[in-house]
Amino acid sequence: ESQSVDEVVTFIHGYGQEHRDLTSILKHPDPSAMVRWALPSPYWVKVNVGVGYSISNQKAVSDIIIQVEMGQIIGSSFRIHNLFNLMFMAEVVAVLRGLQFAQEIGFLHVFLEIDSRAVILKLQSKEEDYS
Numbered sequence: 001e002s003q004s005v006d007e008v009v010t011f012i013h014g015y016g017q018e019h020r021d022l023t024s025i026l027k028h029p030d031p032s033a034m035v036r037w038a039l040p041s042p043y044w045v046k047v048n049v050g051v052g053y054s055i056s057n058q059k060a061v062s063d064i065i066i067q068v069e070m071g072q073i074i075g076s077s078f079r080i081h082n083l084f085n086l087m088f089m090a091e092v093v094a095v096l097r098g099l100q101f102a103q104e105i106g107f108l109h110v111f112l113e114i115d116s117r118a119v120i121l122k123l124q125s126k127e128e129d130y131s
Contacts, residue, residue, distance in 0.1 A: 044109040045074070049098045051116070053087045060090030064098040066105070075105055091116040095123075 048065045059082055066075040079097065084090045095114055102110050114120065 043107075044111060045102055045107045046111045046113060047098045047102050049091075049094045049112070049114045051087070051091050051094045053084070053090050058083055058085055060084045060087070060094075062090065062094035062097065064094070064101055066098075066102055066107075075101060077101055088116070088118055091119045092122075095119055 046067045048067070050063045052061045054060070059080060062077075062079050062081060064075070064077040065073055068074050077097070079094075081090055081093060084093075091114065095112065099110060099112070112123075
């Protein structure tokens with residue numbers, strides 16, 4: 001069965017009004033007010049560092065992804081590290097490698113993202129630590 005343009009337009013208007021009415025009742029948070037990751041400014045890059053660790057093999061795998069302004073990946077690295085006996089050591093080496101990598105490709109302003117709470121606390125600490 002074919003429908004006229006007027007019938008389709010009327011249906012769409014009715015559906016849109018019903019959608020607006022229902023969403024106003026549900027009172028969902030405004031999407032623009034939600035917290036989201038913001039892209040770095042043109043002179044900044046975001047360095048994501050991830051580490052996987054095998055205790056039995058004493059090996060770690062680190063991955064580094066460097067992104068710029070519009071989320072484009074401008075660099076990535078994957079490395080296997082041998083003879084680590086602590087996960088913390090592997091994470092620290094991966095962070096250092098990520099920062100060096102960003103510097104090597106010409107960026108000095110970096111947002112660092114890593115999941116290790118221990119490494120984050122050490123980086124934020126004002127005290128000298130020679131461990």
